[in-house]
Amino acid sequence: MKTLALAFALFSTAILAAQSPTYRAPRTPDGQPDLQGFWTNSTYVPLERPQGVNKAYYTPEEAEARIKKAEAAESAQTTPGTTADVHYDFSQFGLDRSQSAFVRSLRTSLIVDPPDGRVPPYSEEGKRRLAAREAEAKKLGGRWDSAESNQLDDRCIIMAGPGPPMMDTAYNANYQIVQTTGYVMILTEMIHDVRIVPLDGRPAPDSRVRQWMGVSRGRWDADTLVVETTNFNGKNPFQGSDENLKVIERFRRVGDDTIEYRFTIDDPTMWARTWTAESAMKKTVGPIFEHACHEGNFGLYNTLVGARLEEQRAAEAAARRGGSSGPPASSDSPAKKDSK
Amino acid sequence: MRNWFLIATSAALLTAAGVAMAQAPQAPAAARPAAASAYRAPRTSDGKPNLNGVWQAITEANWDIEAHSAAPSPIKELGATGAMPAGAGIVEGGSIPYLPEALKKKKENQANRLKLDPEVKCYLPGVPRAVYQPYPFQIIQSTKHIMMLHTFAGAVRTVYMSDQTEAPADSWMGWSNGKWEGESLVVDTKGFNDQSWFDRAGNFHSDALHVVERFTPRSADTLNYEATIEDSKTFSRPWKISLPLYRRVEPNAMIMEFRCVEFVEDLLYGHLKKQPASK
Amino acid sequence: MRHRTLVSALIVSVVIAIAMAATSSVSGQSAPLEKPRAVAKAVPTGKPYTPPKTPDGQPDLQGFWTNSTYVPLERPNGVTKEFYNKEEAEAAMKRSAEREAEQTEPGTTADVHYDFTQFGLDRSQSTFATSLRTSQIYDPPDGKVPPLTAEGQKRQQERAAARKQAGGQYDDVKNMPIGSRCIIMGGAGPPLQNAGYNANYQIVQGAGYVMILTEMIHDARIIPIDNRPAPPSGVRQWTGISRGHYEGNTLVVETTNFNGKNPFRNGSENMKVTERFTRIADDAIEYKFTIDDPATWTKSFSADLPLVKTDGPIFEFACHETNFGIANILAGAREDDKKAAEQKKKPSSN
Numbered sequence: 001m002k003t004l005a006l007a008f009a010l011f012s013t014a015i016l017a018a019q020s021p022t023y024r025a026p027r028t029p030d031g032q033p034d035l036q037g038f039w040t041n042s043t044y045v046p047l048e049r050p051q052g053v054n055k056a057y058y059t060p061e062e063a064e065a066r067i068k069k070a071e072a073a074e075s076a077q078t079t080p081g082t083t084a085d086v087h088y089d090f091s092q093f094g095l096d097r098s099q100s101a102f103v104r105s106l107r108t109s110l111i112v113d114p115p116d117g118r119v120p121p122y123s124e125e126g127k128r129r130l131a132a133r134e135a136e137a138k139k140l141g142g143r144w145d146s147a148e149s150n151q152l153d154d155r156c157i158i159m160a161g162p163g164p165p166m167m168d169t170a171y172n173a174n175y176q177i178v179q180t181t182g183y184v185m186i187l188t189e190m191i192h193d194v195r196i197v198p199l200d201g202r203p204a205p206d207s208r209v210r211q212w213m214g215v216s217r218g219r220w221d222a223d224t225l226v227v228e229t230t231n232f233n234g235k236n237p238f239q240g241s242d243e244n245l246k247v248i249e250r251f252r253r254v255g256d257d258t259i260e261y262r263f264t265i266d267d268p269t270m271w272a273r274t275w276t277a278e279s280a281m282k283k284t285v286g287p288i289f290e291h292a293c294h295e296g297n298f299g300l301y302n303t304l305v306g307a308r309l310e311e312q313r314a315a316e317a318a319a320r321r322g323g324s325s326g327p328p329a330s331s332d333s334p335a336k337k338d339s340k
Numbered sequence: 341m342r343n344w345f346l347i348a349t350s351a352a353l354l355t356a357a358g359v360a361m362a363q364a365p366q367a368p369a370a371a372r373p374a375a376a377s378a379y380r381a382p383r384t385s386d387g388k389p390n391l392n393g394v395w396q397a398i399t400e401a402n403w404d405i406e407a408h409s410a411a412p413s414p415i416k417e418l419g420a421t422g423a424m425p426a427g428a429g430i431v432e433g434g435s436i437p438y439l440p441e442a443l444k445k446k447k448e449n450q451a452n453r454l455k456l457d458p459e460v461k462c463y464l465p466g467v468p469r470a471v472y473q474p475y476p477f478q479i480i481q482s483t484k485h486i487m488m489l490h491t492f493a494g495a496v497r498t499v500y501m502s503d504q505t506e507a508p509a510d511s512w513m514g515w516s517n518g519k520w521e522g523e524s525l526v527v528d529t530k531g532f533n534d535q536s537w538f539d540r541a542g543n544f545h546s547d548a549l550h551v552v553e554r555f556t557p558r559s560a561d562t563l564n565y566e567a568t569i570e571d572s573k574t575f576s577r578p579w580k581i582s583l584p585l586y587r588r589v590e591p592n593a594m595i596m597e598f599r600c601v602e603f604v605e606d607l608l609y610g611h612l613k614k615q616p617a618s619k
Numbered sequence: 620m621r622h623r624t625l626v627s628a629l630i631v632s633v634v635i636a637i638a639m640a641a642t643s644s645v646s647g648q649s650a651p652l653e654k655p656r657a658v659a660k661a662v663p664t665g666k667p668y669t670p671p672k673t674p675d676g677q678p679d680l681q682g683f684w685t686n687s688t689y690v691p692l693e694r695p696n697g698v699t700k701e702f703y704n705k706e707e708a709e710a711a712m713k714r715s716a717e718r719e720a721e722q723t724e725p726g727t728t729a730d731v732h733y734d735f736t737q738f739g740l741d742r743s744q745s746t747f748a749t750s751l752r753t754s755q756i757y758d759p760p761d762g763k764v765p766p767l768t769a770e771g772q773k774r775q776q777e778r779a780a781a782r783k784q785a786g787g788q789y790d791d792v793k794n795m796p797i798g799s800r801c802i803i804m805g806g807a808g809p810p811l812q813n814a815g816y817n818a819n820y821q822i823v824q825g826a827g828y829v830m831i832l833t834e835m836i837h838d839a840r841i842i843p844i845d846n847r848p849a850p851p852s853g854v855r856q857w858t859g860i861s862r863g864h865y866e867g868n869t870l871v872v873e874t875t876n877f878n879g880k881n882p883f884r885n886g887s888e889n890m891k892v893t894e895r896f897t898r899i900a901d902d903a904i905e906y907k908f909t910i911d912d913p914a915t916w917t918k919s920f921s922a923d924l925p926l927v928k929t930d931g932p933i934f935e936f937a938c939h940e941t942n943f944g945i946a947n948i949l950a951g952a953r954e955d956d957k958k959a960a961e962q963k964k965k966p967s968s969n
Contacts, residue, residue, distance in 0.1 A: 206407035385674035480825035511935035612949035614790035
């Protein structure tokens with residue numbers, strides 16, 4: 001059930017364009033610009049500019065229309081009789097974007113460089129690597145063949161939220177930032193991923209240390225927190241990137257309820273050039289809830305069970321059609337002749 | 341003369357502080373650990389730095405002394421409890437300088453570590469592995485002998501501070517002769533056999549191993565531990581590890597038995613068990 | 620508590636340390652057993668000995684010691700007195716030494732076993748303590764372990780039944796002696812007992828602790844002497860948990876918390892061992908122990924088993940690491956089983 005009042009209330013607070021150029025972020029007790037609090041990067045702005053759109057900004061009306069269109073798509077999941085009907089109704093649980101805070105923007109894409117608002121083409125080396133990776137992935141089989149061949153988010157390993165770069169998820173796109181002397185911590189709600197960013201200028205670790213979220217190092221550049229992340233393990237490629245990815249993020253508080261968030265992707269083996277995107281984080285209501293994804297992952301288990309059952313039924317049906325008088329073939333081996 | 345020096349030093353310090361404060365606000369520098377040479381440990385009754393106590397390393401080195409990411413368990417049933425945590429490594433410079441043939445052997449060791457790692461069989465852990473295994477050890481220090489008593493397999497090291505001799509025979513824990521250098525206990529160990537490993541990742545040595553360790557108090561409850569490892573049959577040059585050791589400060593800390601021989605008998609001899617007679 | 624150092628020195632009166640002059644025990648003599656050359660070191664009687672002190676001011680017990688001895692724990696049957704005279708003591712020793720040498724007689728099963736004397740492992744070729752005592756146990760006065768309580772008997776029967784249940788000695792490594800399995804040997808105790816060979820110890824005293832290292836199997840007993848509380852009852856160990864304190868020149872060590880898997884003389888896990896170490900000469904420590912185990916014996920009993928100085932150092936005894944014995948014995952037993960099974964399968968053999 002939509003709470004229009006809430007939606008309108010959030011509508012009115014968050015126009016990105018209305019930031020004050022004279023705003024100065026409050027300070028933490030030890031003098032750092034204060035980025036602390038609960039934030040969301042939920043947004044209707046896509047990473048890449050849609051086909052057919054050639055400008056960097058929509059008009060306000062066009063931007064509103066974009067929102068309405070997306071909301072309608074989310075509600076469509078509840079149309080009875082469709083496959084989507086089986087899926088839970090996002091709006092019913094308040095998980096759809098319109099019922100939480102979100103970042104409003106007139107941008108047609110998050111990518112601001114290159115100017116066409118799209119991910120640049122891969123280099124030759126990049127294309128080779130991508131093809132090799134896809135070939136490897138194919139070996140794992142279909143999505144429901146095993147846990148390992150399934151998607152990282154369904155496996156509860158990692159989702160899009162933590163990155164870096166931090167991207168919005170369809171729901172619960174929430175973060176908490178806590179600062180202390182020498183460190184900034186960014187907690188991503190899904191899946192309770194914590195990034196601990198030291199500010200003491202220490203070098204990146206040994207190249208043999210590889211992590212899903214890489215290893216981050218931060219520093220203050222006036223009021224902007226600049227975070228460089230390397231040492232990715234390459235298993236969760238952002239837009240096809242590999243283990244040589246370096247992400248440079250810039251966080252700047254531009255209003256009481258807005259942090260400007262820019263990121264640059266630098267992956268010399270995949271792209272011949274860097275590319276940059278800009279979004280924001282909007283203040284949202286805390287607290288962050290525990291997202292015990294794996295602990296409650298009935299979904300993965302049940303879909304695998306279901307897939308195995310379907311195979312078994314298909315094999316049995318095939319055996320019946322084939323008119324064999326022997327016992328039904330097992331689902332994981334070809335039909336055997338009776339050897340006795 | 342001394343006062344002049346003090347005044348000059350204070351002035352210099354104040355100036356430096358003033359300069360620091362005048363800089364643009366930025367994140368305060370992280371506190372640096374106290375320089376090891378600045379600390380002077382209390383003395384034992386015979387006038388030596390007092391290393392008595394129960395100590396323990398806090399490090400992932402026993403899994404792999406080189407830098408490494410987290411990795412799954414080699415035994416499925418252990419799940420996350422058998423998995424290896426990531427570690428930044430304790431090898432100065434990052435990599436162990438293996439000779440080419442030795443590097444091949446290390447990789448074989450690593451690929452077959454469940455069968456080959458002596459730790460799995462509850463064999464004596466050797467040196468320096470015993471120092472950075474994740475269990476406490478106790479130093480009992482007398483004038484002539486400094487004992488290092490380890491939890492794992494009840495391993496014992498005797499450091500001879502006088503009446504020093506060469507190793508009479510090869511052994512797992514080597515033969516240690518020690519001396520004091522300022523605040524540091526320097527232990528020179530030879531006479532190793534070639535049976536022990538440095539970690540669970542297959543890093544190994546030959547019977548030419550020679551280890552020189554330094555135990556240096558860095559605060560009331562911590563030691564700096566460094567070891568230089570030399571073995572011309574295995575490595576192209578000497579190399580060094582370093583890590584802090586932490587005192588177990590809870591009251592009544594004690595080394596408890598970890599007599600693991602009986603825990604591995606099934607593993608070693610289970611296949612030699614009499615099978616029930618078949619009818 | 621009962622015997623003062625002086626009095627026990629008088630009673631023991633002569634502790635003779637016999638050292639082989641020139642031969643190192645590793646050099647492997649193959650000559651037949653020679654009569655040990657005795658170098659008598661009499662403890663001065665009537666003159667109290669003041670032990671040196673450690674830098675911390677404690678009686679100094681440090682050094683390398685052995686409790687190798689021919690004196691048995693219990694008084695032999697037919698012997699009723701507490702002390703032999705000199706001739707009787709030597710005769711008793713000779714008999715034991717000859718038994719050790721017998722293991723080399725060709726044609727006997729023992730022949731397969733290594734010749735103790737060849738490797739210098741027999742007692743007469745190392746330092747050992749002799750005394751005129753007919754047994755280590757001096758209390759009760761009959762020199763024997765007291766009678767078992769009903770519970771003690773029951774436990775003994777249960778253990779025997781369990782052993783029978785477990786099958787033959789070579790069916791499973793767990794049925795083999797604990798020492799053969801390289802888990803722990805008799806020298807470690809507590810109480811410290813003569814290990815048979817390599818009965819060597821090293822004592823080191825550091826601030827607040829005494830450490831007793833037993834050569835076989837590199838067991839280090841760490842004894843805190845800082846008045847800490849009794850250990851938690853939930854922690855049980857093969858060597859128990861020890862607490863020590865000094866009474867004058869005597870180190871008194873109380874040990875409890877045994878795990879009951881290696882019971883001294885079939886005692887219970889609630890046994891308490893009290894040991895008293897008193898240096899009575901530069902090269903001798905009087906070592907007395909009392910066993911309190913009301914669940915097993917009708918009364919406590921005490922024994923006297925001196926430690927005499929021996930040459931260091933202690934060598935590493937990497938027992939388990941080279942325990943081919945167990946693997947080979949079990950493999951041999953399995954071979955025997957196989958052959959027996961094959962015999963059975965054959966049509967009736969002649």
